[in-house]
Amino acid sequence: MTDKRAEARRFIAQNRKARHDYHIDETLEAGIALFGTEVKSMRAGRATLQDAFAQERDGEIYLFNAHIAPYGPGGRFNHEPMRPRKLLLHRRQIEKLRGSLKQGGVTLIPLSLYFNGRGRAKVELALGRGKKQYDKRAAEAERDWQRQKGRLIRARG
DSSP states (O other): OOHHHHHHEEEEEEHHHHHHHEEEEEEEEEOOOOOHHHHHHHHHHHHEOOOEEEEETTTTTEESSSSEEOOOOGGGGOTTTTTEEEEEEEEEHHHHHHHHSSSEEEEEEEEEEEETTSEEEEEEEEEEEEHHHHHHHHHHHHHHHHHHHHHHHHHHH
């Protein structure tokens, strides 16, 4: 991905716990089918991906447990906050994901929700395998060591 595109991203929500709980194998970008009140609520930054996941249903990929708060002025036209949302992917991408998900222990996790440079709502998905407790401890120890090493280098320099 070019730097120009990365700068254009406007993040709405990130799943920070995902990288802690899963080994991320592969990532991809998908569009989301949304109602108008959902888009307005997302532009106001009122969405969370905590405990969200994606799954295949009826030959399509859907996003479950993503919370987009109701839009205040929406009135009776408001959306249901926790409804399953269809992800917009090419047929080949869906087939590839279905094949990967059939392997044991692989999960489709949303990492972030954002608007791209053209103003379209996108979700960054990742294929991940769950980490064991000892993997999480090792990653935390490595992160602490890197932090401590940086402090020592700055103190000597």
